[in-house]
Amino acid sequence: MNNRLPENVEAARRRRRSTRAIKESLRELNIQLALLNHRVGARLDLKDVDLDCLELIARHGPLTPSSLARRAGLHPATMTGILDRLERGGWVTRERDPSDRRAVVVRALRDRNGELLRLYSGMNASMDEICAGYGESELELLADFLRRTAKAGGRATDELAGD
Numbered sequence: 001m002n003n004r005l006p007e008n009v010e011a012a013r014r015r016r017r018s019t020r021a022i023k024e025s026l027r028e029l030n031i032q033l034a035l036l037n038h039r040v041g042a043r044l045d046l047k048d049v050d051l052d053c054l055e056l057i058a059r060h061g062p063l064t065p066s067s068l069a070r071r072a073g074l075h076p077a078t079m080t081g082i083l084d085r086l087e088r089g090g091w092v093t094r095e096r097d098p099s100d101r102r103a104v105v106v107r108a109l110r111d112r113n114g115e116l117l118r119l120y121s122g123m124n125a126s127m128d129e130i131c132a133g134y135g136e137s138e139l140e141l142l143a144d145f146l147r148r149t150a151k152a153g154g155r156a157t158d159e160l161a162g163d
Contacts, residue, residue, distance in 0.1 A: 039119075040116070040120065047082075049072070050082055050091075052072060053086065061105075061106060061108055062107040065080070065094075065104060068083075068106060073157065093106070094106055095107060
């Protein structure tokens with residue numbers, strides 16, 4: 001008696017196992033990066049949310065406080081406290097928007113970037129080592145997967161925000 005499963009059933013099971021392993025790995029990555037960011041924030045006397053907002057300003061800025069609050073999914077009143085802390089710490093500056101003198105934009109200051117780079121240098125070096133083990137087409141595939149995964153996360157976040 002042949003106990004082998006049909007090839008298509010076996011392939012479907014392997015695919016489900018692989019998909020599950022990817023999802024589990026992404027959850028573990030999320031935890032590890034959150035822990036890393038928490039440790040970095042603690043070294044710099046920044047709360048996790050402060051570090052998140054600083055990253056958003058550095059990547060997408062200069063931003064108005066209300067635009068930053070929307071991107072971070074925070075209430076504008078909460079954003080005021082975060083920006084006060086970041087400004088006191090020398091991480092950001094609030095300036096008048098040149099196109100609308102009544103509006104304010106938040107700009108990241110570069111003076112303390114060296115501290116951030118030093119604290120993330122171990123992870124950056126590890127990422128360089130990991131990427132060195134992949135070919136160019138594999139790196140392109142991984143970059144595409146991560147971009148698409150980040151977009152899916154953004155859509156899921158937006159859907160929950162609409163509730």
